Amino acid sequence: MAESSGPDPSGGPDESDGLREADGPAEGSRGPAGSAGPERGAAASAPGPAASARRKLRPEHYDFFAGGAGEETALRENERAFGRLALLPRVLRGGADLGTRVSVLGREWQAPLFVSPTAFHRLAHPDGELATARAAAATGIPLVTSMAATTAVADVVAAAREADSEALVWFQLYPQPEHEVTAELVRRAERAGCRALVVTVDSPVFGRRTRDLRNGFHDLPPGLAAENMRDLPGAAPGSTRDIAMWPAGWDDLARLRELTDLPVVLKGVLHPEDARTAVEQGVDALLVSNHGGRQLDAAPASVEALPTVIEAVAGRVPVLMDGGVRRGTDIALALALGARAVGVGRPVLWALATGGEDGVREVLTALREDFAHVLTLCGGRRPEDLTADQVVLRGLPYRPGGPGRGERAW
Ligand SMILES: Cc1cc2nc3c(=O)[nH]c(=O)nc-3n(C[C@H](O)[C@H](O)[C@H](O)COP(=O)(O)O)c2cc1C
Ligand SMILES: CC(C)CC(=O)C(=O)O
16 A cells, blocks of 8 residues: 655755755755746745645655666756757738647547556555546546556556546556567556557667665565556566666567557667657657656757657657646647657646645646647647747847747747
């Protein structure tokens, strides 16, 4: 069971290891959740979502959710990179018929937003993934459930469909060294009713998560397990170490494709050449992500990597992104740069920890509404009205976009 203990007795990570910034108000002050809250970097007058969650969670569980690899540079930069970008609004474009729908892999989404896969929701709240699934479904937001979920994929999909029979759930998969294990996981996702596989390819090994190493955090508390791994050959799903991360190759992706007709979304692509290869190999969509700063600490922020991937893909498949999305302006920036939709990881975990199902519903609704508001302020009526010429780097001089719509301004 997740323990929702009292205040964090440890005071969290010490401040001498360079981790403090990601852990303190800067992280918690920008939530969509806190989208009406203080500006980036300003002292938080009210506790942000991360800080509130921290008070609810065991310190090592909070650190597992909050933390990143190494110095947590990639983690911090995901949010900061959005802060370096400004949106140029267009004016006098008229029309009151605002819509936030986007089409992704043949389905209409109500908003360009989804829940990124994160492990172990029952560390955040006893209802875990069931609460997340119900809340996502109730707000019409697709959920990518993690292979490392503490609730089996069949139960996650059932909970989502109970809230909305049309609810969309995708399954995130780490390709496993034993093909038969991968095949069984794919069968479980298919049987459950998942509509796509999100194959995470940025994890040939587990990232060195500084806080987890310091806390000695590996094992789930008694009663919790990575339920999708149950009864698989060799798996004892009670520890982070039981989720094999392994250097798969393009051949493994091809073998995976032979297993299923489900669309495949490749998660964790940052290099444009990989994006090109992925499209040539027939992947159905890409998810630009640095894994929330939990794998390669020197990786660029996801939004920094987005434009070159967009260019390489050249519209052949939809490109999604996640990492550091905390408010409507972040969604608008990513869309203007060419993403079809964006995912959120930690904001959902913080909301789950503090408010359970209601909390997740509130944070997703707030993000959706904030995006609609920003879209209107930018002079757009549809997500696709946002174009790259509307994105500029902060500071002077900036070059407003060239003659063609959609041309990058930087
Ligand atoms: C606690 C936690 C667990 C995660 N677990 C997974 C996972 O099981 N599979 C995966 O592909 N990505 C996982 N991720 C990465 C997320 O899918 C996503 O890329 C990242 O959280 C997005 O950044 P954000 O948290 O800034 O929104 C995890 C991230 C966090 C914070
Ligand atoms: C425990 C892992 C399987 C999940 C995780 O922490 C991650 O992917 O970042």
